[in-house]
Amino acid sequence: TVLKSTVNRDRLSELYERERATFVLTHPRSAALAEQAATHMPGGVPMSWMVKWPGDFPIFIDTAKGAHxxxxxxxxxxxxxLGDTGAMAGHSPAATIAAVTAQLAKGITTMLPTADAITVSAELAxxxxxxxxxxxxxxxxxxxxxxxxxxLLTGRRKIVVHNFCYHGSVDEAFATLDADGRTVDRRSNIGPGVPTSETTIVVEFNDLAAMEAALATGEVAxxxxxxxxxxxxxxxxxxxxHQAVRELTRRYGVVLINDETHTICAGPGGLTRAAGLEPDMLVIGKSIGGGIACGTFGMTDEMAGRIERMVPLEDIDVGGIGGTLAGNGLSMAAMAATLTEVLTEAAFVKMIPLADRWADGVQAGIDAVGAPWHVTRLGCRAEYGFSPEEPVNGSEAAASDDFELQQLLHLYALNRGILLTPFHNMALMCPDTTEADVDAHTQMFADLCQELFAG
Ligand code: PMP
Structure with a gap:
């Protein structure tokens, strides 16, 4: 890629080794806990991704509040x-704590509805x-x-997803395109039950011809x-x-599902509302419970009516939909408070300019050294990438990836009191983020650019 030929690899590893040593020196308590943790957890972590943080071990958290x-x-x-969007409402927001604390004393899970469910579903609608x-x-x-x-509704099997998408640990989505444009298992897909080519058709983002060809197979649900x-x-x-995808999905009788789990950063109704999109179903999780486990999906009246007619009451608990703790009182109380009091319209009015300030800072750092990088904005989220132009699809974005450089960037940031989203170079603003927080990143980024390119 452009970057790999631009960044001096010796300089990169020299800086990385320096930062690694600093990290070890300044985190003795985390080091000790990481050693203990390895006794009964593979990699010393409760969830396997946590080994991917930069540095020789993950930092252990004592307390988190707001944007810090x-x-x-x-x-x-x-x-x-922000917990990769799980804490987009800020860590432990006061309104969510109050609602959750009250609910904790009133019963956590009963497999019966609470009145909060009405508030939440109305708000989502x-x-x-x-x-x-x-x-x-x-x-x-x-x-x-x-x-x-x-x-169920279409009687078809396959799902169309975008190349290099991520939708959670959903089997159908761990597929990519190979060099010949065929759908294959994504690299390192762990233990697929069937080859994803049987369940999935992958298309590039922004490729309408590929989308139409996929839908025209008549196999797509x-x-x-x-x-x-x-x-x-x-x-x-x-x-x-999106307008064209909507038109195509209607023409071929395919259900259109918008996953707003991350794109909620675009505004209170996500990119769906901001761009006037009309999906048949919409999925969101993570942020709307203020950190308490939650997820939800919405649908049209027509779909719900057909589903009701198709699923017999007697079998409703064994059809593959649902979960014992789903919709529990604690989760609903968290969503009710977070949606109505924390991730409000007013919060976005404050958060979005902060992301712009962050992106302006990154752009200034890039410009100062002429780095062949770009920064992309999406509401209260922004991200830099290691190519001169913004990518138009997943393949282009993946091609500009540089794992070693990313590791350095994240560790450099961590050593200067800044946590970026792992796996890429993303920043999310919460209602408590301040201009000073953003400017700390701007300074750090400018310093690293100088060290990498001008040093
Ligand atoms: N959808 C999208 C767009 C996501 O980014 C993620 C997680 N990164 C998920 C779904 C899955 O969220 P979870 O891991 O909380 O189930």
Missing amino acids: FTDVDGIDYVDFC ERFGLPLWQFTLTATDANRHAIRYAR AVLLEPALTNIGIVLPAPGY
């Missing part, structure tokens, strides 16, 4: 990762324009359920998409792309 957290070594960080909602505990499950219903890709860097839709 403190690790067990007493170091304060600005958090632009208002924001996203779909009238009827069901609840899960993760966005992954919401996607799985949406896919099952789409198959649903298109599952993020309105903008956010999991391979940010890739924005070309003008008219």
Whole structure:
């Protein structure tokens, strides 16, 4: 890629080794805990991705509040990762704490509805324009359920997804395109039950011809998409792309599912509302519970009516949809408070300019050294990538990836009290993020650019 020939690799590894040594030196308590943790957890972590943080071990968290957290070594960080959107409402927002605390004393899970469910479903209907909602505990499950219903309703098997998408640990989505444009298992797909070519057709983002060819097979139940890709860097839709996908999905009788789990950064109704999109189903999780496990999917009246007629009451608990703790009182209380009091219209009015300030800072750092990089904006989220132009699809975005450089960037940031979203170079603003937090990143980024390119 452009970058690999531009960044001096010796300089990169020299800086990385320096930063690694600093990291080890300044995090003795995390190091000790990481050693203990390895006794009963593979990699010393409760969830396998956590080994991918930069540095020789993950930092252990002591407390997190608003846009900051403190690790067990007493170091304060600005958090632009925010639990990869799970804490987009800020860590432990007061309104969510109050609602959840009250609910904790009143029963956590009963497998019966609470009145909060009415507040939440009404709020979601208002924001996203779909009238009827069901609840899960993760966005992954919401996607799985949406896919099952789409198959039930269409009597077809395959799902169309975008190349280099991510929708949670959803089997159908771990597919990519090979060099010949065929759908194959994504690299390192762990233990697929069947080859993904049997369940999935992958198309490039912004490629309408490929989308039409996929739908014309007559095998497609649903298109599952993020309105903008956010999991391979940010890739924005070309003008008219979504309108054309909507037209095609209608023409071929295919269910259109918008996954707004990350693109909620575009505004209170996500990119769906911001861009006036009209999906048949909509999925969201992570952020709307303020950090408490939650997920949900919405659908049209017509779909809900058909589903009701197709699934016999006697079998409703064994058809593959639902979860024992889904829709529990705690999760609903968290969503009710977070949606109505924290991730409000007013919060976005504050957060979006902060992301612009962050992106302006990154652009200034890039310009100062002439780095062949770009920065992409999406509401209160922004991301830099290692190519001169913004990518138009997942392949382009993946091709500009540079794992070693990313590791350096993230570790350099961490050593200066800044946490970026792992796996890419993304920053998310929460209602508590300040201009000073953003400017700390701007300074750090400018310093690294100088060290990398001018040093
Ligand atoms: N959809 C999208 C767009 C996501 O980015 C993610 C997680 N990164 C998910 C779904 C799945 O969320 P979870 O892991 O919380 O189920």
